[in-house]
Amino acid sequence: MRGLTYRAPDEVAVVEVKDPELPDEFGAVVRVSTAGICGSDLHIYHGHGFSPDIGYCLGHEAVGRVEAVGSRVDGLAVGDRVLVPASVGCSTCRQCRTGLIARCENAVRGATVPCYGLSHALPGSQAELVAVPHAVTNLVPIPPELSDDDAVVLTDNAPTGWYGARRGRITPGDTVAVVGLGPVGLMAVQAAFVLGASAVFGVDPVASRRATAASLGAVPVESADPKGAIRAATGGGVDVAVEAVGADASIALAISAVRTGGRVSVIGVSQNKAYPMHLMAAQVKELEFAIGLCSVQYELPALLALTAGGRLRPSAVVSHRMPLSEAAEAYRLVASRNDGVSKIVLDPSG
Incomplete structure (x- = not known):
């Protein structure tokens, strides 16, 4: 064959x-x-x-x-x-x-x-x-x-995006950021809306991916400072961030994009064995952090x-x-x- x-x-x-x-x-x-x-x-x-x-x-x-x-x-x-x-x-x-x-x-x-x-x-x-x-x-x-x-x-892709949204405990009315708009991220956008999100912000450096997310109902984050843009649009941060890349920078962005008491769900596949999480900042922020494979x-x-x-x-x-x-x-x-x-x-x- x-x-x-x-x-x-x-x-x-x-x-x-x-x-x-x-x-x-x-x-x-x-x-x-x-x-x-x-x-x-x-x-x-x-x-x-x-x-x-x-x-x-x-x-x-x-x-x-x-x-x-x-x-x-x-x-x-x-x-x-x-x-x-x-x-x-x-x-x-x-x-x-x-x-x-x-x-x-x-x-x-x-x-x-x-x-x-x-x-x-x-x-x-x-x-x-x-x-x-x-x-x-x-x-x-x-x-x-x-x-x-x-x-x-x-x-x-669809189960992983759904798993990320589910592990983020998205509930009706929540605001959500999806970091990384490849196929998994795009499915996370769809999943977030099915679970009742009131708004979903899509973050990706590739314009065509942001456009696809927008066609699915997401708000594309066009700013060079996505953290600032998300915080400004939501009055302090989203309720849930779903990270669908697995890179240090995208995980850090997801953590910084959520409000105090927010929830972060990481589903991007990472090969980094020593991610430098700022535990005190996460503790002070009362952050919920979920990570896993679907x-x-x-x-x-x-x-x-x-x-x-x-x-x-x-x-x-x-x-x-x-x-x-x-x-x-x-x-x-x-x-x-x-x-x-x-x-x-x-x-x-x-």
């Missing part, structure tokens, strides 16, 4: 790779119809990956149809249309049984791999086929009324219902559709942030 592989910093290539096999009697193989490029894939693309491996397939967002299924998998059959959540669970530990896949006890101990496309251990889904372990936990049937574009955003499977029941009912529009963050054969150019485009790029989805048939 063809798959997009990581070769070196800023170098990826679509090559022929070995077809995946059933992991075991509990696994499945999915033929991918649509794959997404996630902002966190850029960590790997730029050479700051999660393993020293090279030559493995990238990607952790996919929808498709079941191609093969293990003998001990119940409730799934060949031909079923499914989405492949980015979070990968073991099915057996206490956390996974409650749907909190990001807390998988076996992944914490290194006995299982928590995500696709980080190494050869669990090859990614920007390919024609992807192997899925523990299929009952790690595949979700797609309602027929949902498009592939909606479904692929629901594999990661358990996609836990969030999906609500999001599938909200999408089917028209309350959420995951496909609104999709800006480009490209064939898998042009995936290397797609990565360059995502990294450049040019041409109004937000979410690129790949078609493995092309």
